[in-house]
Amino acid sequence: MMRAYVEGVGLAGPGLDGWPASLPVLSGAAEHLPAPTRVTSTALLPPNERRRAVQTVRLALAVGAEAFAAAGRNAGETATVFTSSGGDGETIHEILTVLASSNRELSPTRFHNSVHNTPAGYWGIATESRAPSSSLCCHDDSFAAGLLEAMVQATTDRRAVTLIAYDVQYPAPLSAVRPIGAPFAVALVLAPAPTAATIAGIAMTLRPRSGAASTLDVPTLEALRRSTPAARSLPLLAALVRGSTTAVTLDYLAEMALALDVTPLAGVAAETGRSEPVAG
């Protein structure tokens, strides 16, 4: 079993404007009102870069900054795992359109923005972080793959790691062959042991698939979970705001699932008092 402790969350999705504002929506205390995903402007990038930044970069940096602010941890020293089911849809489309035209001159900036690890690159520059950083893809299961890599890093390397998952839509004609729901991004700062900033503990096992993945009771949130790969994280986020330990199942490829036990702060405190080596 792998274990890590959530210190901070960042969130951006339709009707989910940041973590604090989303708490009542995820707990069921407030109605979910889907509105276009709002990307709060991040102070991480200088103003000229902020204007030019592509959608994936703005989303990933916004949720990452929010999660680190909540955790009170130094982003410059924390390893990161970025995960996305695709790249920046608009950038890919623009490049493909130019290359299919008679004048195949590409913009150098557009080219470097086309790589899968563009948000990770800008994150490193913005936070002055030279910590290890990876950028993953696992199609519809990209969130589960990223969570697995992050939990494994926290467990084997015994260090904090931040998972940043994001997905944006493709424009036509790619949207017809790869429809993706509303833009969505989430960041989780994970530590190998409880700290003063801990809000919940996660115990995770990779196991063969049996039974269905966790779903959400609110139809609009469940629709979002199904339509945007990064929103497959929503059952985990909902468990973070619940008052008791919750079992969450995330599908991982056709054969496997991630089985999570999510224990909110009070439970973590009790557990910490009870046993010495809580992690590992």
Add this chain to the structure above:
Amino acid sequence: MSGVERRSDVSPLALSDFTVVTSLGRGQAATAAALHEGRSSLARCTFDAVPFATYAGEVAGLDDVPLAGELAGFDCRNHRLAALALRQDGFAESVAAARERYGADRIGVFLGTSTSGLLQTELAYRSRDAQTGQLPPAFDYAGTHNTYSLAAFVRATLRLAGPAFVVSTACAATAKVFGSAARMIAAGVCDAAVIGGADTLCATTLYGFHALGVVSDEPCRPFDAERRGISIGEAAGFVLLERPAARHGEDTLFLLGVGESADAYHMSSPHPEGVGARLAMERALDAAALRPADIDYINLHGTATSVGDAAEDRAVADVFGTATPCSSTKGFAGHTLGASGVVEAAFCALGILHGFMPGSPHTRSVDPGFRSRYVREGGRARIDRVISNSFGFGGANCSLVLGRVA
């Protein structure tokens, strides 16, 4: 899990088997012969009728080997090259034996690529419906374009069912998968892993690097005073990584350490003082519990760009001083982008196994401002432990330490 120690407990893992296909040839024997003889395979680039003069390491024959049957949905240049590599050196048979030992669900697949099957989408955009703008019906996004499709294809081909993903950190991708696999095995989520990956020629990278002004109009000349930029290549390479066991003989090579860092400097240009590169090498040595003097040969990233080579020379001299032999093998088969990490790990493994140090074709006169000990002419040499560097866009750096266990 129980038994996890306080520090990282990523211990040496055996490279039970490996294979590689570049423009040098198919499989270990052809590759080793070309490297040993110093034979470059770069040729004038005619791919996709690019209108500028450049040289490339193009793998011959990929148009003639379409994927068919249950794998037809994966058919694209990148997966054709991956399939070709899986058929060399008895690699698929080695994986089948591992599947018997561990079970299909206990073997992970962690691969790297930068452009995946993007060429397929480039071709589809040239055939959009004139009225609707739609892509041709035969275009398969999930099977070819999506970055994960390479791992889906390899899992299907090798009939594996363990954890999988694709790392896409530009030109450091197939180096970083060594680290992912080592962590996964250490954490107990799998017992072995197929790692590596593929990257193939496409218009996006040819025109993209040209737009950045870093594509040479002659075969690339790493570390040369008159270097003029990169030659793009294509390649696939795979490694079967697992815990050491009694069946691993004297000639087994091991992954001794992985070091990863970020530049925190620029999206497409390395830190001029090589700070990120230095950190990656230092972290890899730390992970391997080795000192710089323990390394017999450094396989450089050395793409032959003006700033990239200068930054790496500085980082290498800072870490190793000026005595450790080093070379870039990009002059042999070009810069294979996301595949370069596993390709150069395979080159290093061949050098250790066959007792040679690869040189640097096309490099005529080493930059007089450089301090590292650059090997222009390769030759016979006993090398037991090597470090191989891979650096990519976004400042993604990864160094691997490979070798025999002392």
